[in-house]
Amino acid sequence: MSKKVLVIEDNEQNIYLMDFLLKNSGFEVIQARDGMDGIAMAREEAPDLILLDIQLPGIDGYAVAEKLSQDEEYAPAPIVAVTSYAMVGDREKALAAGCTGYIEKPINPETFISEILRFLPAPPCGE
């Protein structure tokens, strides 16, 4: 059974890029365009991994990570921040908010899948 990845991201091109790469590697991809939508989908769909942009319309990525990680009802999946924020302390801020990992944009398509695999409990089964 393929792993389910929730991509929370507002930029269509970035969604398309990640969607393409993930599907190409055999993941099932679900998408949310903003933070509230992302939280709702995380609860409903119980994804295996969440890729979270930080700059989002409405509530930002830090808030999403905080809410999800503090939700006791919800068995949390690893949350990986995928963001253009590259200043000093941005990584620390993301981790403090409840993210498991941090990938700086622009992503490297050659290494992207191997990077996210590190955050998954077990390697995907493949087809």
Added chain:
Amino acid sequence: MAFRLTMWRRIILLFISVGLVYFTVVGLLSYRQLQTEKISSIKSNLSGQLKQLELVVDTLFTNIESGVLVLAHNPLVRTRDDDGFTNFTKVGETPVSYRFNKTEAEIRKLFAQHKRYYEYVNSVYMGRENGGFVRSHKRAQPTRYDPRERSWYKLAKDNPGQVMRTEPYCAVTTEDINIGTTTALVDGDGRVFGVVGMDVTLKDLRRFIINMKTDYEGRVALLNKDGEVLATTWSPLKNRNVKDVFPGLTERIMGQEAGCLMVPGKDLALCHITSPRLGWKVLIVTPMRSIKKEVFASAARLLLLMFSFLVILGILTGLGLQRFVVGPIRNLSDKAEEISRSGELSTFMEAASSDEIGNLSRSFNRMVAKLKEMGAQLRQRSDELEETVQARTAELVSVNRELENELGLRIQAENDLKIQQAYLKQLFDLSPEAIVLIDINNIVLRINSEFTHLFGYSREEALGRSIYDLILPPGEEKEGLRAKAQIMAGRKLPLETKRRHRDGRMIDVSLTGTAIELGGNHYGVYAIYRDITRQKKQEEELRRAKEAAEEADRLKSAFLAAMSHELRTPLNSIIGFTGILLQQLPGPLNQEQAKQMTMVQNSARHLLNLINDILDISKIEAGQVQLAADRFSFKEAVDNVLSSISPLAAKKGLELTSGIDDRIGEIATDRRRLEQVLLNLLSNAVKFTDHGTVRVEAQQDGRRLTVRVIDTGIGIKPEDRETLFEAFRQLDTGLNRQYEGTGLGLSICKKLVGLMGGEIRAESEGPDKGSTFSFDIPLSSGEPHE
């Protein structure tokens, strides 16, 4: 001698004083009496003169009237050749000429004789009922003239048989003002057929009056019954009416027959009399000062007489006194003088008279006898005293010497004290800080000039008042007490607080002070205030500047973060999709497509590196880079960097070697940044070297770590060494862009090494001779261990 003179002087002075009082009282009284008498005599004198004057004027006109009457009865004048006389009534209609017929010529001659005879008459004339007119002299111009219309004619015609006198009237052809004396010519039937008259001009009347002399500088005036001045020798009255000149006195002058009065406020006396026949007033105006002068002169004569009498009386009294009083007393005095001079007590006075002087002489004799007796006793006592005095004197001399010594020491000490006081006073007064001395009740005893300057109180205002009332801000009594308690407790640390200026504004001051204590007693406090308003202001400005700088910094950081984010987002797509295409995930690429797509990928990566480097530089410059203090193995870090660079070196066929001193173990610094510098230098070396080796060496010298990266590459031109570490410098850029790179690497290295407290250098023996980049950083103390 002195006694005699004094006595004389006293008597004379007394005499003169009594005499002067007498003289003054009698003089004043007699002056007043004299004044009254004199003025009344002057008045009567003036009245007499007035009567004379009146008589003269009256005579003048009486003579003229007689002359007119004589003419009126002269047959020649009464000739009835009316039409034969010159007539001016038709002047302007027919030519006029003087008619020199025989009769008229004779009449004219007669008139001229009369004119000459009466000195003050200027014209003799005659008019006829037909308008004919004959005069003693020719008229100035033959203008139209009808005698029948003239006042002198009408007046005489209306009063036939009488001699009439006109009011002053104006002449026709000259500017004279005339007073005519006329009478009518009446024929046998009692009909008037003409008028004959003589004129006196006012000018002539004045000439007449000028000759009238009066006493006391009096001036004369002649008024008609209406008060108009006909003639005067006093110019204020000339051609005016007495009503206008003496408005308040008109009634008294014109209403009375005769009298004398003072003109209020004018210092003038005025006497007048009415001429009973003419009806005119004769007036004498006299300045009071001349009357007073007269009064004073006669008073002075009296007083001089009295004074002479007084002097003679004085001399006689003096002589009498000398003979009967002063002489005997002088005699007595001479004797006493003689006794006092010679000490000879054998002198005796002859007590001749039985009066007070005689008694005095007898008493003198008794006194001399008594003195003799007492002299003997005294001499004895004096001998005894002499001895005692000598003994005492010797004693005193020795005591005195001791005192003198002590006094010398004291003066010295006092001088020292004075110098010290003067020095302290100057110190106090000239101190650049405000100093106030208060007693234990906070009352101001002394302030210096800076205190006046700082708080605006003058010495007069401040002294004697409570220091709290003067400069403590309202409601801060507790603070004042606390400050004083601190000073009393001997705490000299400055206290920064606020005090109030006289005008109410607050001044920031630094307050120190010291308690004045002597033998365990507190006498007060010296408080010293320094104005730190400017200092406070500068601190405030600094704080604001710092806040502004921090705000600017914050904005810059925010801008950098935003820029980084915004540039990365599109790069994410570019790099991501080119990567996907090149991986041929969507489908196969032909060779050309793959080549071009690789170019896009390289450009995008280059752009990303640029963004990262710029961010790095900006962060370092903004001081946002904070070095971590990691503890790690230096060798491991170098190996880590070498392993990441080795694929590139291998690709170019370069030898990559390292020589790390074994003694370098764990070091404490920012590992990531150190690796960044190393990676930069090594990748540069590999990039710019085509053949040979790239070597990294490291030594520790005491607490300094020196790292060298040596290559056999293109080298550095001497002139480029200076600019090598500036941003966006890549040697030969522009000419030969064969080496990839942002040009920011060395700049970042220099800044990072600087942050770590070290220095970076580049050396090269020249182009194609290779280059050596070295840096040394301090290692934190005691950290490294073997």
